[in-house]
Amino acid sequence: MTLVSNAGSLADLQRAFQDYLLASSDGFSAAVRDTKKIDRVTLLGVYRDAYTLRLIEALTIDYPGVMAMAGPGDFDYMARAYIAAQPSRHPSVRWFGKGLADFLATTPPFDGSPAVADMARFEWAMGEAFDAANAEPITADVLMALPPEVWETLTFTVLPSLHRLTLTYDTPQAWQRRDEQQAGDLEVEEAAEQTDWVIWRPERLTNYRSLERDEAVLLDALIEGRPFPELCESIVELVGEDQAMARAAGLLRVWIEGGMLASFAH
Amino acid sequence: MVAENVGFGLGLRPEHFEEIAASPGKVSWFEALSENYMVPGGNPLHWLDQIRRDYPMALHGVSLSIGSIDPLDKTYLDELKALAERVQPLWISDHLCFTGLRGMNMHDLLPLPYTEEALDHVADRVRRVQDHLGRRLVLENVSSYVTYAASELSEWEFIAELAKRSDCEILLDVNNVYVSAFNHEFDARTFLRAMPKERVRQFHLAGHEHRGTHIVDTHDHPIVPDVWELYAEAVRLFPDVPTMIERDANIPPYAELLDELDEARRIADGVRGEAAQKAVA
Numbered sequence: 353m354t355l356v357s358n359a360g361s362l363a364d365l366q367r368a369f370q371d372y373l374l375a376s377s378d379g380f381s382a383a384v385r386d387t388k389k390i391d392r393v394t395l396l397g398v399y400r401d402a403y404t405l406r407l408i409e410a411l412t413i414d415y416p417g418v419m420a421m422a423g424p425g426d427f428d429y430m431a432r433a434y435i436a437a438q439p440s441r442h443p444s445v446r447w448f449g450k451g452l453a454d455f456l457a458t459t460p461p462f463d464g465s466p467a468v469a470d471m472a473r474f475e476w477a478m479g480e481a482f483d484a485a486n487a488e489p490i491t492a493d494v495l496m497a498l499p500p501e502v503w504e505t506l507t508f509t510v511l512p513s514l515h516r517l518t519l520t521y522d523t524p525q526a527w528q529r530r531d532e533q534q535a536g537d538l539e540v541e542e543a544a545e546q547t548d549w550v551i552w553r554p555e556r557l558t559n560y561r562s563l564e565r566d567e568a569v570l571l572d573a574l575i576e577g578r579p580f581p582e583l584c585e586s587i588v589e590l591v592g593e594d595q596a597m598a599r600a601a602g603l604l605r606v607w608i609e610g611g612m613l614a615s616f617a618h
Numbered sequence: 619m620v621a622e623n624v625g626f627g628l629g630l631r632p633e634h635f636e637e638i639a640a641s642p643g644k645v646s647w648f649e650a651l652s653e654n655y656m657v658p659g660g661n662p663l664h665w666l667d668q669i670r671r672d673y674p675m676a677l678h679g680v681s682l683s684i685g686s687i688d689p690l691d692k693t694y695l696d697e698l699k700a701l702a703e704r705v706q707p708l709w710i711s712d713h714l715c716f717t718g719l720r721g722m723n724m725h726d727l728l729p730l731p732y733t734e735e736a737l738d739h740v741a742d743r744v745r746r747v748q749d750h751l752g753r754r755l756v757l758e759n760v761s762s763y764v765t766y767a768a769s770e771l772s773e774w775e776f777i778a779e780l781a782k783r784s785d786c787e788i789l790l791d792v793n794n795v796y797v798s799a800f801n802h803e804f805d806a807r808t809f810l811r812a813m814p815k816e817r818v819r820q821f822h823l824a825g826h827e828h829r830g831t832h833i834v835d836t837h838d839h840p841i842v843p844d845v846w847e848l849y850a851e852a853v854r855l856f857p858d859v860p861t862m863i864e865r866d867a868n869i870p871p872y873a874e875l876l877d878e879l880d881e882a883r884r885i886a887d888g889v890r891g892e893a894a895q896k897a898v899a
Contacts, residue, residue, distance in 0.1 A: 390831035443681035483660035
């Protein structure tokens with residue numbers, strides 16, 4: 353316990369106050385006064401409660417799908433465990449929930465419900481896409497005008513908002529139903545097999561959709577910065593040598609038309 | 619007040635973005651919460667830029683942590699400066715408090731002990747922040763629920779002395795004065811009268827939650843009659859200071875806040891009318 357005298361230094365008092373909020377020590381109560389109307393412990397409780405409730409509120413805003421799955425009681429329990437494990441270290445509460453999916457996936461008892469971690473991963477990626485840096489997507493006509501020899505070394509970048517996810521559950525489908533049921537009743541089915549997803553925001557609206565396996569492999573290779581011939585190679589095993597280039601070119605067109613690519617270089 | 623009185627403003631809240639953009643001219647200015655726009659892109663900055671084209675704007679932060687014993691957060695200050703370059707704000711404000719230490723953020727406005735040591739510490743940091751931003755900082759009095767036994771000065775003495783030593787300005791939150799006066803059993807008017815007239819840059823008004831034995835500054839209710847009365851006194855003392863209503867939770871329709879702002883206008887006009895009559899008499 354941190355003991356603080358009435359004449360504590362600024363540093364002592366701040367340390368004791370913060371420890372009180374983190375519920376790691378009650379020593380700070382010796383440093384403040386009762387009022388005529390009420391005792392100091394009740395008054396300090398205003399700060400201690402507000403600290404937790406504010407962070408729970410931030411998680412509630414960022415994770416409506418997790419709330420729909422867990423219900424208020426379990427969500428509150430989960431949020432308090434996360435707050436205790438990972439106090440906020442960012443000036444904006446906007447980023448507080450960043451580690452929730454990993455926390456849920458690796459911390460008992462939450463690791464026993466992997467669908468919830470899946471939902472958290474999807475929702476955080478949606479949030480990151482929402483206010484990621486803007487970029488003007490490239491258009492097909494610019495690419496079509498390139499001379500053929502350029503394609504040998506052509507590389508691309510995706511929009512800053514683009515996220516690739518591989519999910520085990522039908523999380524995005526369930527997320528669309530998050531407001532239709534009472535909180536706690538949202539059920540998320542395990543997918544027949546792991547599914548690849550992409551999230552991106554070409555303008556102000558965030559898009560997401562599932563990817564075929566070859567499309568996911570090709571997109572991952574593009575994100576790695578590999579040139580067009582290597583992109584084609586990356587899907588040979590999946591589509592066959594004779595189809596690889598046509599499929600790669602077709603998917604590039606789909607991504608460009610969908611506003612997923614930010615730039616190219618050669 | 620030497621600076622221009624920009625009149626009556628509201629807090630910029632995402633719930634009202636579209637309505638504000640669709641019906642310009644209902645308020646004189648907006649106050650944007652700095653941290654909400656320290657993001658790379660997307661909707662928040664889209665609306666900020668669009669609304670800024672139609673309105674003057676102030677930036678109001680919650681995480682400067684000017685009183686903390688942690689070193690000043692250089693990354694935060696750089697982001698704030700970049701945001702200020704984008705917005706070209708009327709002024710930049712934050713709170714006279716600390717929000718955490720050891721790199722953690724409690725996301726709360728924690729009061730400081732009002733001691734000489736704290737005064738020296740905060741004044742030095744204010745000067746450094748002002749140097750970094752290239753402008754005066756405006757600091758707001760916070761609502762508080764506890765009084766440090768170690769305090770040697772009253773809150774109003776501390777603020778007045780800080781403004782003098784650091785050359786900062788004051789965001790006088792009338793609701794916070796009311797809340798703290800009730801909680802710590804001091805006279806709110808004594809507080810107001812102690813504020814150096816030339817340094818009061820802005821008023822805040824807000825609602826709170828009365829729990830009988832203490833008041834919690836929740837910003838989720840309309841402004842109560844006692845705070846309106848104290849506001850009238852504040853306008854009597856500082857007649858040319860811009861006013862703004864802060865609502866952070868339980869956000870009502872835009873029209874409801876406009877009505878509340880009309881009440882502030884009515885009170886301020888009344889007070890200024892009284893003053894003009896006295897001058898004529």
